[in-house]
Amino acid sequence: MGLDFIDSQSTICAQATPPGRSGVAVIRMSGPDSESIIKKLAPKLKKPLESHKLYYCKLVHPKTKEEIDEVLVSFFSEGRSYTGEESVEISCHGSPTVCSKVLKSLIEAGAKTAGPGEFTYRAFMNQKIDLVQAESVLSLIESHSDKSAALALRQLDGQLSTVLSDLEDKITYLLANFEASIDFTEEDIEIVNYQAASGSVSKILESIDNLLTSYKSGRAIKDGVQVALVGKPNAGKSSLLNAILSEEKAIVSDVPGTTRDVVEATIQINGMTIHLFDTAGIRETSDQIEQMGIQRSEQTIEKADIVLLLYPADQSIDQMDTQVFEKYPNKNIHLVVSKADLTSQSTQNKSEYLEALYKFQDKPDNQDKAQDKVLFCSSVSTGGLDQVTSLLNDYSKSFHFENSGILQQARHFELLSVVNGHLERAKDLIDLNESAEFISFEMHEAIFKIHEVLGKRFDDEVMDRVFKEFCIGK
Ligand SMILES: Nc1nc2c(ncn2[C@@H]2O[C@H](COP(=O)(O)OP(=O)(O)OP(=O)(O)O)[C@@H](O)[C@H]2O)c(=O)[nH]1
Ligand SMILES: [Mg+2]
Missing domain, CATH: 3.30.1360.120 (Probable tRNA modification gtpase trme; domain 1)
Incomplete structure (x- = not known):
């Protein structure tokens, strides 16, 4: 711009x-x-x-x-x-x-x-x-769910700015003490109690860590949750998408390899936007177009917050499925046994699926949680979607922002990560009883970065980044 x-x-x-x-x-x-x-x-x-x-x-x-x-x-x-x-x-x-x-x-x-x-x-x-509020104007205009609008409104109201200003005040107070002690180094007067200062920095780091952790929720509230439907050809991915939407959005057929491109649909659950991605079935193929589709399936898995790996109840897990577990050990993958109407659920051996999954992923200590990773679904029978919809329901309810500030902008996350780095170094220096000059330097840098978030310091690059998304008239 x-x-x-x-x-x-x-x-x-x-x-x-x-x-x-x-x-x-x-x-x-x-x-x-x-x-x-x-x-x-x-x-x-x-x-x-x-x-x-x-x-x-x-x-x-x-x-x-x-x-x-x-x-x-x-x-x-x-x-x-x-x-x-x-x-x-x-x-x-x-x-x-x-x-x-x-x-x-x-x-x-x-x-x-x-x-x-x-x-x-x-x-x-x-x-x-301030700049955080300016960004929230854009977030509010662009909000597409109840929760994203409510969060943007809070930010516009200054909630995050207040949290950040409070952090700035605390760091400034500590910095003032260290700077004062630089002036008195010759006179052997103890201006700063290093032990107390270390404790204070730890508390500030804890608050920053909470903010950084909140970014995952903030981003999901702002941009929506991404759910990828993946699995072998004919596993029933497109049928599941259509059944969730109650609409014939994607083409369904018994020809394996029907879906080539990613089909995207958006639904609202509990005030959250959920983006569903139906993908091309993953298999070995010499068909170039299908290969491109499979590449897109993999890109979709990489971006997804939840992966629903479908495989039909009348087949067992094969190497193609376990490859997904192996390739994405840190993904939130749920196994969805599709076409559950074709066999009785009681004949299904859940532990076989879980064993396949937990060979590559960390098994939760909680046995129920481990079991929850396997869902049964049928896109054709009554109530066949219950387990999938309740998973989406529970997931969408897990995002809260009642209390403290919550990050929703990548810019804030990046800058606060830098603030975190400076303060961690400041704490290490304090714990090593290093000179106040070095400690002050790190604190100064931390404050500069908070100023950048709030827009107390800015340059063309920052302004460009913030305002380039806006449209005329806003
Ligand atoms: N009985 C039964 N058949 C189903 C179910 N879901 C899908 N099918 C059938 O399975 C076949 C494949 O379904 P699709 O939804 O096209 O499968 P897909 O995973 O999208 O397949 P690709 O796009 O080729 O990767 C179709 O003939 C569907 O009618 C189900 O829950 N129960
Ligand atoms: Mg399909």
């Missing part, structure tokens, strides 16, 4: 609602000339506009005086708007022609088209929000 579009002296405008027809569309304007520009389009608005008031008026082209629309104008004075600048919002009729005329007239009257995310960028530059 580049930030060359930024010129905070200008007044910008853009449509805030999506393009297309709607009852009402909203056009936003922000910048020092907002009031004077809207008055050029609405000559009847003579008196100074009052903040947070709605004005009903007719808009006309500033030069030709052609009538454009009857609209509602809301006015926000400088310091009392989203961007912190004087701003106007025009609610006009939601016709693309009307919106385009309003925007053209605003530009004729002196406004310029906003760049992607420029309204939020200005809010950040005017210290209305």
Whole structure:
């Protein structure tokens, strides 16, 4: 994107609602000339506009005086708007022609088209929000599930920013002590109690570790959970996908190798987005297109949070299945015995499947948990999906964010991992009774990185990364 579009002296405008027809569309304007520009389009608005008031008026082209629309104008004075600048919002009729005329007239009257995310960028530059909150605006706009919207809203509310500022304060306090002790090294006065400081750093590291661990949940809440349906050709993967969706989404046939490309579908369970991926059956083949499909199946396994490895109840596990366990020993793999209607479940030997799986994966100490790894399903009989749906149900319920801050952005995770590294080194130095200068250096670096997360320090690269995802009008 580049930030060359930024010129905070200008007044910008853009449509805030999506393009297309709607009852009402909203056009936003922000910048020092907002009031004077809207008055050029609405000559009847003579008196100074009052903040947070709605004005009903007719808009006309500033030069030709052609009538454009009857609209509602809301006015926000400088310091009392989203961007912190004087701003106007025009609610006009939601016709693309009307919106385009309003925007053209605003530009004729002196406004310029906003760049992607420029309204939020200005809010950040005017210290209305920090960078973490700016990112949450985008997350909220893009949220596709109840939980992702709720989490983004919390971040916008400043919950994560507060947790990070609190960490910053604690590190700054320790740093101040170590820096003070640098000045007194000659005089043999003990300013810092190294043992107490080590304990304090451990506590901070614990909080950071909690945040870093929370990223797995945060990412799943934000982006959804990825579930891969894999297994041999004809195992019943596409049938299972269709049965879960109650829709004939993927082609089903008794010809092995029917599915070639990955078929994706999305469902919502307990406020979470679940992405289901039906894949090409894995087998040895000389067919080049099928080989490409199998490669995609493997890529899907790599990205997946849960892998459902299907194999039909009337067959036993073979080398193709165990290869998946062997190749992905750390994946959350569940064995799904498909077509369970073809044989009686009681004749199935669960331990045989478990043995095959736990040859390559760590067996949980809890026996029930170990047993839970095998599910039976039938895509054709009543209640045949119960075990699969309850697995997805339980999994989607396992994501919480009631209490502390939770990370959902890769940028935050990366930077806090660096903070963690600096503080671990600081703690090692403290425990070795090293000089306060070295310890202070690590703490300084840690604080710099927290500043980068919050946007107290930033450069074009950071801004580009944050704002490149935004669309115009946000
Ligand atoms: N009896 C029974 N037949 C099933 C079940 N699920 C699938 N089948 C049949 O098994 C055959 C293969 O089903 P698909 O869903 O296409 O299998 P797939 O794993 O997607 O196969 P590929 O795309 O070739 O890898 C079809 O004839 C289905 O009707 C089931 O639960 N019970
Ligand atoms: Mg298929």
